[in-house]
Amino acid sequence: MDRSFMILAINTSTLQFGLALLEEDGTVLAEYFMSERGGHFGNLMPALLFLFSSLKSDIHYVKGIAVAMGPGSFTGLRVGLSTAKGLCHALNVPIIGISSLEALASQLSYSDLPISPILDSKKGEVFTAQFVWNEENEIIRDMEDTCVKIEDLPSLFDEPTIIIGNDYVNQGALLKNILDTKVLLAPTHQWNxxxxxxxxxxLKRFHAHDFDDLQGLNPLYHRPPDIRPNPFSPHNPEIH
Incomplete structure (x- = not known):
C-alpha cells in the first residue's frame, strides 16, 4: 500500500494523550493512547517511532502535523506544541492547530442536537463550548469557549444538548446528579x-491549505496557570 502521504495528529491536552497517523482519504493507519496513570510525556517520541515501525513506514512521509491546542493541561499543551513545531521545522511541513473542544465534539458524528464538549479546568470548573452539525456535514461552532462550574452547565443551554467530556468517571457521575430534561450525556465509549x-x-484544513504560522501558533490556555509548590523541589513549582 502506498503510504507516501500521512498526516500526524498529536494530542497532549488531556489525561489520555496520544498520536495518530492518517492517510490522505482519512483512513486511520495507526493510533496510540497513553493514560497519565500509565506513562508520561517522555513516552511521546518512543510511541511515534513505534507507530512508524509497526507500519514499516518512515516519518518523512508525513506531509503535515495537526496538534490539539487546548484548552487543557498547561504542561501537556506546551509539550505537544513544542514537539509538533520541532517536527514541522525538521520535516519542512505545515502545522495545523486544532481546538481540543472542537475535536471532542466532532466525535459525535452528525448529531441532530447541539453538542457541548467539556474539559477539566480544575477547581470544580470545566471549559466548554457548543457546536452543531450543518447540512453539509460540517461541525460549526455555535458558542465561544467559556469556563463555568460544572453544576452550572445546564443553565447555558436553551434547547436539548448532548454533553461529551474526557473524564467520565468523575465528570459523568457529577453530571448525572444535575441533569435536567434538556441535557443528555454522550455514550461512555465516546468520551476521551x-x-x-x-x-x-x-486533514480537512490541510486539503483547504488552511495552515497556521509555525512561529506564531500558541496554546489556548483560557486561564492563568495554577502554580503549586513542588514537594520534590521547592525551587521548581508545578504548573497545571
Whole structure:
C-alpha cells in the first residue's frame, strides 16, 4: 500500500494523550493512547517511532502535523506544541492547530442536537463550548469557549444538548446528579479525546491549505496557570 502521504495528529491536552497517523482519504493507519496513570510525556517520541515501525513506514512521509491546542493541561499543551513545531521545522511541513473542544465534539458524528464538549479546568470548573452539525456535514461552532462550574452547565443551554467530556468517571457521575430534561450525556465509549479526531479536522484544513504560522501558533490556555509548590523541589513549582 502506498503510504507516501500521512498526516500526524498529536494530542497532549488531556489525561489520555496520544498520536495518530492518517492517510490522505482519512483512513486511520495507526493510533496510540497513553493514560497519565500509565506513562508520561517522555513516552511521546518512543510511541511515534513505534507507530512508524509497526507500519514499516518512515516519518518523512508525513506531509503535515495537526496538534490539539487546548484548552487543557498547561504542561501537556506546551509539550505537544513544542514537539509538533520541532517536527514541522525538521520535516519542512505545515502545522495545523486544532481546538481540543472542537475535536471532542466532532466525535459525535452528525448529531441532530447541539453538542457541548467539556474539559477539566480544575477547581470544580470545566471549559466548554457548543457546536452543531450543518447540512453539509460540517461541525460549526455555535458558542465561544467559556469556563463555568460544572453544576452550572445546564443553565447555558436553551434547547436539548448532548454533553461529551474526557473524564467520565468523575465528570459523568457529577453530571448525572444535575441533569435536567434538556441535557443528555454522550455514550461512555465516546468520551476521551481521540488523536484521530484531531487528525480528521487537521486533514480537512490541510486539503483547504488552511495552515497556521509555525512561529506564531500558541496554546489556548483560557486561564492563568495554577502554580503549586513542588514537594520534590521547592525551587521548581508545578504548573497545571
Amino acid at each position: 479525546l481521540k488523536p484521530s479526531s484531531v487528525g480528521f479536522l487537521g
